[in-house]
Amino acid sequence: MDFAFTEEQQMFRNTVRDFLEKEVLPLIPEAEKTGKYPVHLLRKMGELGFLGIHYPKEYGGSEAPMVTQCMFAEDTGRVSICFTDTPSTVVGCGKSICLSATEEVKRRYMPGVVRGETQITPALAEPSGGSDLGGIKTTAVRDGDSYIINGQKTFIPYVELADFALVLATIDPSKRTAGLTQLLVPKDTPGYSVSPLRFMGLHFSGYGSIFLDNCRVPKENLIGGEGEYLAVAEFLGDERVRVAAAAVGSADACYKEALKYSKERVAFGRPIGKFQAISSRLVDMAIEVETARWLTYWAASLWDRGQKAVKESTMAKLYATEMGLRVTESAMRILAGWGYIEGSLIERHFRDARGYLFGAGTPEIERIVISREL
Ligand SMILES: Cc1cc2nc3c(=O)[nH]c(=O)nc-3n(C[C@H](O)[C@H](O)[C@H](O)COP(=O)(O)OP(=O)(O)OC[C@H]3O[C@@H](n4cnc5c(N)ncnc54)[C@H](O)[C@@H]3O)c2cc1C
Incomplete structure (x- = not known):
């Protein structure tokens, strides 16, 4: 290859x-x-x-x-x-x-x-849950040439910046996933409001909630047919491979910072990288980053060859984001106090890594997706 x-x-x-x-x-x-x-x-x-x-x-x-x-x-x-x-x-x-x-x-x-x-923001998750999309409570009811939308979305990025939300709603809650429907809702629609929330990390991704109170949108704003969300979402599996790539970049930045530090920081008369405990940790970090990188680009190359690489993309996202937890933690251990300074590169990536574990699906849900494809 x-x-x-x-x-x-x-x-x-x-x-x-x-x-x-x-x-x-x-x-x-x-x-x-x-x-x-x-x-x-x-x-x-x-x-x-x-x-x-x-x-x-x-x-x-x-x-x-x-x-x-x-x-x-x-x-x-x-x-x-x-x-x-x-x-x-x-x-x-x-x-x-x-x-x-x-x-x-x-x-x-x-x-x-x-x-x-x-700017268009994806509004799927709700306060009552993000994994079980079939159980969402936001409704879209057809009324003449419009849909009326009611519900609440949460953990949505850029709520204040977004001109539109691509809202996932149900046309019939009893149909579960077969009722899921996407609608484009402009932020100036009467009944549309937002409120920010602050995650532990990802501080300027503008997360928050969107409230939809009798929001009326024209039927042309339906994206796909009624109840057709899952058919569209299947083709969006490549989203995970991009999250995997971002996790690789974040972990690599921390690994490189820790490697540099290990050559400069002196303890007991020698650079700390000369201590086997530190160099072994760096070796493990390097291997993990490289493994995640190749899993990611392999999955990406399958999409480029026309394959719907859902299994490989989900594997890449799961491995890379869990690897991100380990590598950012290792980097913090190597920099010790200096890695724990608020706003430092390591501290920032450490916090952010814990967030992107959940975006585009939790590890538990990803393991279910992969197991179905084995
Ligand atoms: C950084 C970040 C970015 C996000 N970006 C977006 C976004 O752009 N748009 C959007 O709509 N949402 C977004 N979300 C929301 C995200 O999709 C949800 O947090 C996620 O789907 C999980 O939903 P939940 O937090 O409500 O947990 P729940 O779904 O309530 O799950 C709670 C726990 O139960 C586990 N669980 C649930 N079902 C099962 C099962 N069948 N088997 C085993 N374990 C299970 C979960 O894995 C989790 O550990 C984001 C969240 C974060 C943290």
Whole structure:
């Protein structure tokens, strides 16, 4: 198997890294403190073509291979998963729209998404649960040429920033998953309100709740048919491989920081990396990061070869995010007190790693998905 990146992919990677280093890294301390996402960067990412890599050319995208999409996720994850999250949040919604909205809806919204001007947030989870989607309580009731939506969503990213929520509702709770339906709800719809919440990490991903009180949307805002959410969601399995790539980037950043520190920090007259307890830990970290990386790019390459690699993508996401817990913890142990300073690179990734374990499915649910495919 040949996993070498093409020249075009290398050039793309250089552009992404240059942008992240010069324009994004310096803004992170402030964003962490205020919890505000640096919105102006979205337009820049749009101009540089980063947001279009996931979408078809007819809607302004560049339809890059999944491997390229993972390269972007890995590099943004290395800086802060909050930067993978915004585009990838848009990706999940944008892909749903590209797959199943009417042509008119695609042409109306997708160019804005690709330019970084339109933000759409995926609103699935509810206060009563996120794993058991068949049990969601938000309802969509047809009324003439509209749907009336009632319910509450929680753990939703960018609630204040998003122009639209792609809301998962049921047209008939007794049908469980067969009743699940997606609707695009503009934030200025009467009855739509939001309230922020603060997670332990991912501080500037703008998480919060959305309240939908008799929100009326035109029937054209239905994304896919009534009860057809699962049919669309099946094709969105590639979302997990991008989360895996971001987890690899985050863990790799911590591993490299710990490696550097182990060469500089002196104890008992020698660099701590000379102590076998520390060097063994670094070896384990390096192996784990590399294993997760190749599992991820292997899954991505299967999508690029036309396979619906749900099992491999879920394996990659599960392994990479659990690996992220171990590697960020090991890095913190190596930096000890300096790794425990609030806002330091290790501390930030340590917190964020514990969050992205749950996004796009919990480990328990992922193990169920994989076991069905064995
Ligand atoms: C960082 C982060 C980002 C998120 N992003 C989004 C987003 O963009 N959009 C969105 O809609 N939601 C998002 N969520 C919500 C996320 O999807 C849910 O947290 C997740 O689905 C789990 O739901 P829950 O927290 O309500 O836990 P529950 O579903 O109540 O689960 C509680 C526990 O029970 C376990 N469990 C449940 N069912 C089973 C089973 N059958 N077998 C074994 N164990 C089981 C779970 O694994 C978990 O350990 C995000 C959450 C986090 C933390």
